[in-house]
Amino acid sequence: MKPLAPRDSTTLSPEETIHGAGLRMTDQRRAVYDALMVERDHPTAVDVFTRVRSRMPGISLATVYNCLDTLTACGLVKTVQIERGPARFCPNLSEHAHFHCEKCGTVIDLPLRSDQQPHGAWELPENLSITAHEVAFRGVCPRCAENEASK
Amino acid sequence: MKPLAPRDSTTLSPEETIHGAGLRMTDQRRAVYDALMVERDHPTAVDVFTRVRSRMPGISLATVYNCLDTLTACGLVKTVQIERGPARFCPNLSEHAHFHCEKCGTVIDLPLRSDQQPHGAWELPENLSITAHEVAFRGVCPRCAENEASK
DNA sequence: AGCCTTGTCTAGAATTATTCCAAATACGTT
DNA sequence: AACGTATTTGGAATAATTCTAGACAAGGCT
Numbered sequence: 171m172k173p174l175a176p177r178d179s180t181t182l183s184p185e186e187t188i189h190g191a192g193l194r195m196t197d198q199r200r201a202v203y204d205a206l207m208v209e210r211d212h213p214t215a216v217d218v219f220t221r222v223r224s225r226m227p228g229i230s231l232a233t234v235y236n237c238l239d240t241l242t243a244c245g246l247v248k249t250v251q252i253e254r255g256p257a258r259f260c261p262n263l264s265e266h267a268h269f270h271c272e273k274c275g276t277v278i279d280l281p282l283r284s285d286q287q288p289h290g291a292w293e294l295p296e297n298l299s300i301t302a303h304e305v306a307f308r309g310v311c312p313r314c315a316e317n318e319a320s321k
Numbered sequence: 322m323k324p325l326a327p328r329d330s331t332t333l334s335p336e337e338t339i340h341g342a343g344l345r346m347t348d349q350r351r352a353v354y355d356a357l358m359v360e361r362d363h364p365t366a367v368d369v370f371t372r373v374r375s376r377m378p379g380i381s382l383a384t385v386y387n388c389l390d391t392l393t394a395c396g397l398v399k400t401v402q403i404e405r406g407p408a409r410f411c412p413n414l415s416e417h418a419h420f421h422c423e424k425c426g427t428v429i430d431l432p433l434r435s436d437q438q439p440h441g442a443w444e445l446p447e448n449l450s451i452t453a454h455e456v457a458f459r460g461v462c463p464r465c466a467e468n469e470a471s472k
Numbered sequence: 473a474g475c476c477t478t479g480t481c482t483a484g485a486a487t488t489a490t491t492c493c494a495a496a497t498a499c500g501t502t
Numbered sequence: 503a504a505c506g507t508a509t510t511t512g513g514a515a516t517a518a519t520t521c522t523a524g525a526c527a528a529g530g531c532t
Binding site: 347365366367383406407408 | 518521
């Protein structure tokens, strides 16, 4: 989902961002957002549901989906699609790509080099305007590589 | 899906590639492969099914999925995942990224610049081995940009 | 040719992730 | 408190894909 408006996370709080979009910061939205911020792995909607439910037993999965969509639309959260699997969610708003380890499944954030553009390596036709990118690599993470080597 | 083995498309025919994986080139696999090669857009499995069925009315959707998986595993076809939508398939084996137009939905292939590496723009930790990448941009394609401008 | 093993295809059921829907609830304002 | 709107909820519905079991086909071997 494309954010409704760009967000400057250095100056706006989550509340302000949500209010800016004409929406409210409800308990559920805060709980979902907190669940993403606390463990900064890349949980699926069901993972988030499980986490949030321990604090807020009445919340429904539909609400978790709603909240994740809302937070994404406000630009507070990014969605990561790994191959054909369930969507994963990530509160890291800085420019980054994702690396997916094919051994252990972990997802690692790879920051964009400060002097680079994400699309620098590809030939773009004239007049192509890029508004978003989703860049994913797969392979073997350092930890798994080490485990392999020590066998 | 990760290819079973790297493939050199300049020297091997599709048959040879499939045989190399210990599999057969059946009528169905050929028909699915041809459907991808003829119209080099980025069809979904159902699109491919529709096309193939006009030539081979008895083919089942499950078979189309099987064939697409097999062709992908052999390295003859690549899978493109655009956001949460259905998987799309692409017989372009050269290194490229995908651009998805948010107005018209078209998918455009963007070749990798000859002097660049796909991951060049991102900071990689030590000992990270990358075996595959899926790079997607979204925005407005040249044609839609022109239509917008002329309004 | 006949038989065997294995690979492949098919239809339909099952699964998974997600979205939709209608009713209930909560919020913010007057 | 009353009102209008936003949000949440549970369950049903949908979409894409995968699974399963049986039928079919191909190639090797006797």
